[in-house]
Amino acid sequence: MNRILAAIIFSLFISTGYISFLVHERQQELQKLTHYANSWSAGQLVSEYYRFESWLGLYTIDETMTLDDVRLHLDIMLSQSDLLKEGDLGNYIDSNKSLHELAIKLENTLNYLDTHLEKMSRPELQEYLKTMYSLDAPLSRLSSGALNKDVNLINNANSNIQTLYSIYSAVSVLLIILSAILGMLIFYQNRNILKAHIQVKSLAEELQDSKEKLQIQNTKLEYDVYHDPLTEMSNRLFFWDNLNKIINISESNKSSVTVMLFDLDRFKEVNDTYGHDAGDMLLRQISLRLNSMSLPADTLYRLGGDEFALLSSGLTESHAVSLAQKICECINQPYTIYSTIINITTCVGIVNSETERRSDYLYKFADLALYEAKNEGASKIKVFRQRMLDKLQESRTLEHDMALALTNKEFVVYYQPIVDSYSREVYSYEALIRWVHPRKGILSPDSFIPVAEKTGMIIEMGKSVLEMACREAASWAVPVKISVNVSPVQLSSKAFAGIVLSILKETGLSADRLELEVTESSLFIESNTPMNTLNKLKDLGVKISIDDFGTGYSSLSRLSRLAFDKIKIDKSFVNSISTQEDALTIIKLITGMAKSLSMKTVAEGVETLDQLENLQALGCDFVQGYLFSKPQPYIAGEIRNGLIQNCASGLIKAPRG
Numbered sequence: 189m190n191r192i193l194a195a196i197i198f199s200l201f202i203s204t205g206y207i208s209f210l211v212h213e214r215q216q217e218l219q220k221l222t223h224y225a226n227s228w229s230a231g232q233l234v235s236e237y238y239r240f241e242s243w244l245g246l247y248t249i250d251e252t253m254t255l256d257d258v259r260l261h262l263d264i265m266l267s268q269s270d271l272l273k274e275g276d277l278g279n280y281i282d283s284n285k286s287l288h289e290l291a292i293k294l295e296n297t298l299n300y301l302d303t304h305l306e307k308m309s310r311p312e313l314q315e316y317l318k319t320m321y322s323l324d325a326p327l328s329r330l331s332s333g334a335l336n337k338d339v340n341l342i343n344n345a346n347s348n349i350q351t352l353y354s355i356y357s358a359v360s361v362l363l364i365i366l367s368a369i370l371g372m373l374i375f376y377q378n379r380n381i382l383k384a385h386i387q388v389k390s391l392a393e394e395l396q397d398s399k400e401k402l403q404i405q406n407t408k409l410e411y412d413v414y415h416d417p418l419t420e421m422s423n424r425l426f427f428w429d430n431l432n433k434i435i436n437i438s439e440s441n442k443s444s445v446t447v448m449l450f451d452l453d454r455f456k457e458v459n460d461t462y463g464h465d466a467g468d469m470l471l472r473q474i475s476l477r478l479n480s481m482s483l484p485a486d487t488l489y490r491l492g493g494d495e496f497a498l499l500s501s502g503l504t505e506s507h508a509v510s511l512a513q514k515i516c517e518c519i520n521q522p523y524t525i526y527s528t529i530i531n532i533t534t535c536v537g538i539v540n541s542e543t544e545r546r547s548d549y550l551y552k553f554a555d556l557a558l559y560e561a562k563n564e565g566a567s568k569i570k571v572f573r574q575r576m577l578d579k580l581q582e583s584r585t586l587e588h589d590m591a592l593a594l595t596n597k598e599f600v601v602y603y604q605p606i607v608d609s610y611s612r613e614v615y616s617y618e619a620l621i622r623w624v625h626p627r628k629g630i631l632s633p634d635s636f637i638p639v640a641e642k643t644g645m646i647i648e649m650g651k652s653v654l655e656m657a658c659r660e661a662a663s664w665a666v667p668v669k670i671s672v673n674v675s676p677v678q679l680s681s682k683a684f685a686g687i688v689l690s691i692l693k694e695t696g697l698s699a700d701r702l703e704l705e706v707t708e709s710s711l712f713i714e715s716n717t718p719m720n721t722l723n724k725l726k727d728l729g730v731k732i733s734i735d736d737f738g739t740g741y742s743s744l745s746r747l748s749r750l751a752f753d754k755i756k757i758d759k760s761f762v763n764s765i766s767t768q769e770d771a772l773t774i775i776k777l778i779t780g781m782a783k784s785l786s787m788k789t790v791a792e793g794v795e796t797l798d799q800l801e802n803l804q805a806l807g808c809d810f811v812q813g814y815l816f817s818k819p820q821p822y823i824a825g826e827i828r829n830g831l832i833q834n835c836a837s838g839l840i841k842a843p844r845g
């Protein structure tokens with residue numbers, strides 16, 4: 189389209205130029221019409237010549253006339269004769285030889301008269317007139333010839349003008365057509381522009397629309413970035429942003445910063461028992477309750493899982509603690525989820541500081557306090573103290589020392605007998621690890637096992653205990669069993685069954701002499717690895733006991749899925765057997781259940797004869813405790829050497845060979 193427009197405009201430009209050229213040409217032709225006056229000049233000259241002849245003729249016959257009039261006409265004639273030499277007439281005469289001669293003759297005649305007129309008599313003049321008359325005919329031929337030529341010229345110019353006019357008309361028509369086309373094109377173009385304008389307008393509207401949508405999306409995105417999708421509470425990112433803000437404000441106000449971390453107790457068990465939907469529902473209900481407390485905005489956060497947080501400033505420590513108590517009370521009220529009443533509690537770690545301004549340190553301190561609260565049990569509130577940090581430092585040192593201890597072989601095994609309740613014969617020895625620390629002396633496992641589990645060093649440590657215990661048991665003269673404790677961390681490793689097998693092979697201990705003691709918590713994990721491992725080992729003849737029974741949350745389904753060989757009743761129940769009716773009832777329940785599942789029961793922590801008698805009465809199969817022997821670095825000589833006689837304590841016997 190643009191090309192067509194450009195071509196038309198170019199054509200218009202050319203046409204207009206051409207028209208100007210035509211007008212100029214016409215002007216030239218018209219000018220020619222005015223220029224060509226040869227016939228007039230020749231006519232003028234000839235008639236003047238005739239007039240002069242008649243004046244001269246009159247003078248020769250009329251005596252009364254003076255010569256002055258003749259002279260006047262001669263002078264006029266002389267001046268007119270110049271016309272024959274110059275201009276267009278001059279050119280015309282020069283171009284014709286006879287005319288040229290005529291002009292010379294005429295000039296000579298007139299010049300002769302000019303010099304002799306006054307001297308000549310009338311008769312002489314009459315005689316001269318005859319000469320002059322001889323020029324009349326040629327002169328009139330000159331006049332008519334000039335006239336002819338002029339007429340031709342005028343005709344030519346006329347026909348030229350006619351041609352120019354035709355071209356002019358044609359070009360004008362072309363101009364009109366081009367203008368019309370241009371007009372149409374401009375109209376068409378205008379329509380297109382109008383259409384484009386409408387399109388642009390609708391596009392702009394769409395753009396505005398998308399912009400608004402984008403803004404809404406952005407706001408939502410921003411909201412999503414800072415909020416937890418499940419509870420709609422502010423999330424971890426928001427927590428860190430606000431913690432830094434609060435720190436800045438508190439710094440300028442010289443006020444305290446409070447960080448509280450909440451961690452629900454046994455939330456995992458809720459998930460495991462009632463399902464994740466119920467768990468999610470519980471979290472939502474907790475968040476609704478927290479919202480209903482009408483705390484100031486941007487105070488509460490869900491950091492993830494079952495962890496919540498509170499941020500505040502300008503609180504005293506006692507205010508912070510009572511606020512934490514209020515929140516705990518709110519959370520601890522029972523929940524109804526899918527028509528089931530669920531009770532949940534929470535632990536709180538608090539840091540309230542007027543001096544600490546580093547956000548990561550404040551978080552770490554609150555976390556340490558929470559860790560301590562969790563260690564103390566459910567529903568505990570702890571405020572951060574310097575000693576917690578020291579303890580952390582200690583545990584770091586412990587980690588370091590433990591790594592060294594593994595290479596230095598500082599871990600040894602103590603043995604404690606497990607005895608048949610009725611015959612008092614040693615059934616097995618439980619291998620219990622001890623750390624012979626170069627500076628601190630002998631350390632009991634409770635002080636380092638948790639750290640070893642946390643760092644993963646338990647894998648290496650457990651392997652070395654298993655190896656030492658199996659080697660020891662393989663050397664005994666009497667084939668009593670060896671019980672080895674296995675951490676949940678070890679059981680979660682797929683390599684564990686292979687490790688046990690290779691140790692049995694290496695030490696030559698038969699699989700049926702090995703008993704593994706696993707805790708209930710080992711089995712409360714998502715993965716099937718522990719169950720699979722235990723089943724594999726059981727198939728090989730290894731016995732499995734469930735340790736510390738009654739302290740965890742064993743599900744009957746899980747208990748029956750793996751037919752454990754023994755249940756070890758936790759020493760806390762044994763300890764209170766004589767004093768608390770409940771403990772007795774629980775032990776009765778456990779022994780009853782074990783019987784119905786064809787499992788044996790072991791009571792640990794038996795310290796008194798009274799306890800022993802009670803356990804015997806309840807039908808407990810095996811007993812273990814200080815009453816018989818404390819864990820020792822050695823084995824009763826009878827078992828080691830195969831001498832069948834009473835053991836040192838007097839209460840236990842080596843099994844009869």
Ligand code: C2E
Pocket residue numbers: 604619620621632633634637650653673674675705735736759792793794795812813814815819
């Ligand atoms: P556990 O398996 O329940 O072991 C029994 C604990 O009770 C032992 O503590 C034992 O010394 C103690 N005990 C035995 N009889 C009595 C008694 O009559 N009264 C009292 N008050 N306590 C008694 P120990 O040796 O300090 O072991 C503590 C825990 O450390 C063990 O509890 C076990 O869970 C863990 N542990 C010990 N050795 C190992 C090991 O080699 N590997 C793993 N993973 N854990 C181990």
Ligand code: CA
Pocket residue numbers: 618673705735
């Ligand atoms: Ca044990």
Ligand code: CA
Pocket residue numbers: 735736756758759792
């Ligand atoms: Ca135990």
